[in-house]
Amino acid sequence: MSDASDIQPLKGITTPISLDYYITPGQATARFLKGIMEGRLLGQRCPKCRKVYMPPRGSCATCAVPTEEEVELSNRGTVTTFCIVNLPFYGQAVEIPYVCASIVLDGADLPFFSMIAEVPVEQVRMGMRVEAVWCDPAERKPSLESIKYFKPTGEPDMPYESYKEHL
Amino acid sequence: MREVAVISFAQAPSVRRDVLRNEVEILMPVVAEAVERAGIPRAEIGFTVSGSCDYMGGIPFSFVTALDGVGAWPPIQESHVEMDGAWALAEAFVRLQHGDVDSALVYGFGKSSVGDLPDVMNLQTDPYVVAPLGCDSISMAALQARAMIDAGICTEAQMAEVAARSRRDAIGNPYAQVKGDSDPRALLGQPYISSPLRKHDCAPISDGASAVVLAVGDLARKLCKRPAWIRGIDHRIDSQNLGSRDLTQSPSTRIAGENAGTGKGAIEVAELYAPFTHQEILLRRELGLDGNTRINPSGGVLAGNPMMAAGLIRIGEAAAWIHRGEARRTLAHATSGPCLQQNLVCVLEGE
Amino acid sequence: MTQDKAKHYEGVLWAVHTLEYPYTRSVGQVIGTFLAGLKEGRVLGTRTPSGKVLVPPSEFDPETGADLTEIAEVSDTGAVTTWAWVPEPRAKHPLRHAFAWALIRLDGADTAMLHAVDAGDPARMKAGMRVKARWRDSRSGSINDIECFVPVEG
Numbered sequence: 001m002s003d004a005s006d007i008q009p010l011k012g013i014t015t016p017i018s019l020d021y022y023i024t025p026g027q028a029t030a031r032f033l034k035g036i037m038e039g040r041l042l043g044q045r046c047p048k049c050r051k052v053y054m055p056p057r058g059s060c061a062t063c064a065v066p067t068e069e070e071v072e073l074s075n076r077g078t079v080t081t082f083c084i085v086n087l088p089f090y091g092q093a094v095e096i097p098y099v100c101a102s103i104v105l106d107g108a109d110l111p112f113f114s115m116i117a118e119v120p121v122e123q124v125r126m127g128m129r130v131e132a133v134w135c136d137p138a139e140r141k142p143s144l145e146s147i148k149y150f151k152p153t154g155e156p157d158m159p160y161e162s163y164k165e166h167l
Numbered sequence: 168m169r170e171v172a173v174i175s176f177a178q179a180p181s182v183r184r185d186v187l188r189n190e191v192e193i194l195m196p197v198v199a200e201a202v203e204r205a206g207i208p209r210a211e212i213g214f215t216v217s218g219s220c221d222y223m224g225g226i227p228f229s230f231v232t233a234l235d236g237v238g239a240w241p242p243i244q245e246s247h248v249e250m251d252g253a254w255a256l257a258e259a260f261v262r263l264q265h266g267d268v269d270s271a272l273v274y275g276f277g278k279s280s281v282g283d284l285p286d287v288m289n290l291q292t293d294p295y296v297v298a299p300l301g302c303d304s305i306s307m308a309a310l311q312a313r314a315m316i317d318a319g320i321c322t323e324a325q326m327a328e329v330a331a332r333s334r335r336d337a338i339g340n341p342y343a344q345v346k347g348d349s350d351p352r353a354l355l356g357q358p359y360i361s362s363p364l365r366k367h368d369c370a371p372i373s374d375g376a377s378a379v380v381l382a383v384g385d386l387a388r389k390l391c392k393r394p395a396w397i398r399g400i401d402h403r404i405d406s407q408n409l410g411s412r413d414l415t416q417s418p419s420t421r422i423a424g425e426n427a428g429t430g431k432g433a434i435e436v437a438e439l440y441a442p443f444t445h446q447e448i449l450l451r452r453e454l455g456l457d458g459n460t461r462i463n464p465s466g467g468v469l470a471g472n473p474m475m476a477a478g479l480i481r482i483g484e485a486a487a488w489i490h491r492g493e494a495r496r497t498l499a500h501a502t503s504g505p506c507l508q509q510n511l512v513c514v515l516e517g518e
Numbered sequence: 519m520t521q522d523k524a525k526h527y528e529g530v531l532w533a534v535h536t537l538e539y540p541y542t543r544s545v546g547q548v549i550g551t552f553l554a555g556l557k558e559g560r561v562l563g564t565r566t567p568s569g570k571v572l573v574p575p576s577e578f579d580p581e582t583g584a585d586l587t588e589i590a591e592v593s594d595t596g597a598v599t600t601w602a603w604v605p606e607p608r609a610k611h612p613l614r615h616a617f618a619w620a621l622i623r624l625d626g627a628d629t630a631m632l633h634a635v636d637a638g639d640p641a642r643m644k645a646g647m648r649v650k651a652r653w654r655d656s657r658s659g660s661i662n663d664i665e666c667f668v669p670v671e672g
Contacts, residue, residue: 004551004555004562004589004590004591005589007555007558007560007562007589008554009546009547009549009550009551009553009554010545010553010554010557010659011544011545011550012542012544012545012550013295013545013553013659014540014541014543015299015541015543016540017290017538017541018536018537018538019282019283019286019287019538020282020283020535020536020537021224021225021282021534021535021536022280022281022282022524022526022527022532022535023225023226023281023533024187024189024281024530024532025189026187026188026189026190026192027187027192028192030187030530030531033531034531057191057232057235058189058191058192058235059192059195059235059236061235061239062239063238064198064199064209064235064236064237065199066195184526186526186527186530187530285608289610293574294541295543295553295661296552296553296631297574297661299660299661299662300612300632300633300634300661300662301608301611301612302611302619302632303608303611306602306604307619309602309619310619310621312602313601313645314600317600317645358605359603359605361602361603361604361619362602362603362640363602364602406580408574408576408580408629409621409630409632410573410574410599410621410622410630410631410632411572411576411580
């Protein structure tokens with residue numbers, strides 16, 4: 001066969017993949033997202049340890065039992081910890097700087113992430129009281145994106161003792 | 168070697184498509200049942216290991232979410248394999264040899280229905296020179312079936328008989344998905360998907376889950392009336408280069424079977440993971456199973472194939488015969504990769 | 519296809535999630551050489567110390583584990599060792615009309631490689647039949663630089 005020593009090897013190859021998946025969220029998350037469409041925040045309580053999950057995933061991670069009891073939660077909550085994002089990145093939807101916070105809603109036992117707005121970023125603090133600002137009902141989707149962000153309520157800050165276990 | 172036994176087993180019914188429940192919701196009651204049947208409090212199980220496949224479910228780290236349904240507090244010793252739960256069981260078997268823990272929870276789960284499984288399985292192949300061709304898993308299996316037919320090892324009619332027998336046996340299995348009486352001749356009248364394979368030659372798409380509890384020595388005897396002892400377990404893999412293999416043979420199955428001790432005594436029941444009819448014929452040859460062994464009384468994966476759980480179900484089903492006192496020595500086999508590339512064999516015995 | 523699957527989810531919350539990855543891979547010397555060969559319309563393999571030529575090439579000898587560095591060129595014509603006829607191609611298949619997948623042992627090679635055969639008629643397919651690569655006009659260094667194989671006489 002002919003001499004193949006003249007061949008210069010290629011360095012790389014692109015092998016893109018694309019796969020479609022028809023995802024259903026599961027019964028618990030579906031109920032939660034239906035509540036979101038109605039402008040309601042529905043947590044779920046564990047029958048054993050009584051903790052309320054928000055957002056709920058249908059089971060208690062500690063007790064490994066289904067969380068079926070629905071608990072309607074307030075739109076208000078407390079900032080446990082937060083960060084001010086200054087880093088620009090590709091695909092960023094919000095202007096920097098902006099605040100990402102870990103918020104425990106009144107009635108819930110678990111914090112979740114959302115943004116804080118309508119306050120100068122340097123005024124955001126741990127223990128700050130905030131409330132959800134929703135999208136217009138017409139724009140709501142079955143997704144946590146239906147909550148645009150949280151804004152301060154003006155109530156006095158919560159003491160550290162009240163939220164420190166969530167840190 | 169510490170003696171390890173399967174002391175309990177549970178599975179979800181295999182269904183074509185669970186549109187309501189996610190993976191955790193399917194898995195949770197299965198794990199709860201296996202743990203309850205084992206009789207060990209969840210917090211006392213020494214090691215937890217699972218098998219699942221991110222590409223199948225389209226969700227990265229799906230096994231981490233699954234822990235919501237398994238209970239990971241206080242913190243547990245946990246592991247995961249991106250494989251069928253049968254390989255998770257192999258890991259648990261090895262882990263139990265260390266001597267510091269005496270029990271293990273093993274589970275496998277997955278929703279094959281959410282993606283396009285034959286295309287997902289393409290991603291298992293060589294990413295440089297095979298996967299970009301876009302060949303699906305059924306076509307690859309068909310290449311092997313053709314080679315076996317050309318070599319005179321099997322016929323399409325024999326393959327149809329495997330399918331008919333599996334569906335008929337599945338009638339007695341409440342967890343099976345595809346069941347009923349079928350006439351092999353009618354099956355042969357159906358069109359090819361990828362010749363020589365027709366729909367009945369292929370395992371169905373299934374969503375499901377399974378769980379097994381293992382225990383060591385005296386703990387197993389204390390908790391289980393008839394522990395199913397793992398007398399041998401081994402797994403081997405053939406070349407990932409399809410064109411360098413003789414597809415009419417499965418050396419990895421043969422070697423795994425020998426090492427697991429299939430030849431050491433008569434096997435009464437064998438649950439073989441044959442997602443294609445011709446592969447059951449090949450597996451029986453390589454494992455030396457003759458007419459004295461009952462093959463796939465559950466219907467096998469041709470009756471329900473919840474990928475990532477199905478291999479563990481073979482082990483559970485083989486163990487269940489011993490738990491019920493209906494057999495003394497059984498075999499379970501699991502496979503992974505195109506054309507029986509990787510094979511695990513487990514030999515189980517009653518006391 | 520979407521409508522076909524969507525009907526199963528009526529009344530249930532569902533969404534299509536598309537997983538896409540660009541995957542740019544470094545290929546190393548051996549595969550890099552194979553792909554460079556394909557770009558030039560040539561098929562290359564590696565030769566083991568025992569004289570076997572592996573196509574597609576392997577970086578190591580499957581029998582001894584030794585590194586393989588010797589490149590060998592093989593023909594773009596060879597014999598089908600096994601095949602599977604696809605009456606209705608899937609979306610990701612290389613051809614849009616019925617065709618066969620096949621393992622093809624090219625002349626000069628000791629292993630077979632996977633590719634498609636555009637035979638036109640399943641009756642033409644049999645183990646041992648001779649096929650030749652149909653090369654694409656524009657090649658980039660990929661297994662798909664060969665569009666498929668076609669039957670040839672002799």
